[in-house]
Amino acid sequence: MEQKAFYNLSYGVFILGTKSGDKINACITNTCFQAAANPVRVAISCINQNLTCQMIKESGVFSLSVLDQTCTFDTISRFGYQSGRDADKFADFEHSLDSNGCPYVTSQVCSVFECKVLSSQDLGSHTLFVAEVTDAKVVSTNPPLTYADYQANVKPKKSDTPAPSKKIVAWKCKICGYVYEGSELPADFECPICGHPAEDFEPVYEE
Ligand SMILES: Cc1cc2nc3c(=O)[nH]c(=O)nc-3n(C[C@H](O)[C@H](O)[C@H](O)COP(=O)(O)O)c2cc1C
Numbered sequence: 001m002e003q004k005a006f007y008n009l010s011y012g013v014f015i016l017g018t019k020s021g022d023k024i025n026a027c028i029t030n031t032c033f034q035a036a037a038n039p040v041r042v043a044i045s046c047i048n049q050n051l052t053c054q055m056i057k058e059s060g061v062f063s064l065s066v067l068d069q070t071c072t073f074d075t076i077s078r079f080g081y082q083s084g085r086d087a088d089k090f091a092d093f094e095h096s097l098d099s100n101g102c103p104y105v106t107s108q109v110c111s112v113f114e115c116k117v118l119s120s121q122d123l124g125s126h127t128l129f130v131a132e133v134t135d136a137k138v139v140s141t142n143p144p145l146t147y148a149d150y151q152a153n154v155k156p157k158k159s160d161t162p163a164p165s166k167k168i169v170a171w172k173c174k175i176c177g178y179v180y181e182g183s184e185l186p187a188d189f190e191c192p193i194c195g196h197p198a199e200d201f202e203p204v205y206e207e
Helices: 003-008 051-059 073-080 147-154
Strands: 014-020 023-029 032-037 040-047 061-067 109-122 126-138 168-173 179-181 201-205
Touching (some): 023 073, 040 061, 040 109
Antiparallel strands (some): 032 040, 109 126
């Protein structure tokens, strides 16, 4: 199987918000699509070890904020490069709560959706949720950000700064935390947990 074939699948980029009890949280997702029109259904795929996934399982509700082309890397890293287990991602970040109590964002966003889970299926690394859309709003006329736009224009290019002199002992996936043991990460390596490419890994140096 050619792994690169999967790079030709197109996606949008979203903030997936949810709640559980009094806690709110969100992560970045690119795996969301409208699965049916009448009645309206969406499907999302969540990495099982993400706090967002666990909280959606607990509450059965989520919101989707569709990121637009004004989206900054700061926003992506706030929601997509750290876990709500370690940070309050909404602290000092403007947001509102929908009628289910899920947080959503209206800046850098062109549409928002409120969703209630109808079914879920454990796919191993991810859980697929199918949900009914209970409300939808257009927030701006800015064009949506595609995953390809994100890779080409939003994500910083590899830094030219020289590597520290310490030895690299492993590589860690910045998306899901998976650790590849070894000093050389193959250029075509893909994370076995979240499927992100080698460029989303950061070096782990010897102590
Ligand atoms: C561009 C991008 C796309 C992502 N796509 C997904 C996705 O489709 N599903 C998912 O569960 N996580 C996805 N992630 C990873 C989560 O956003 C990330 O693991 C986050 O830190 C989880 O936070 P949490 O533990 O608070 O839920 C993506 C991250 C980025 C930067």
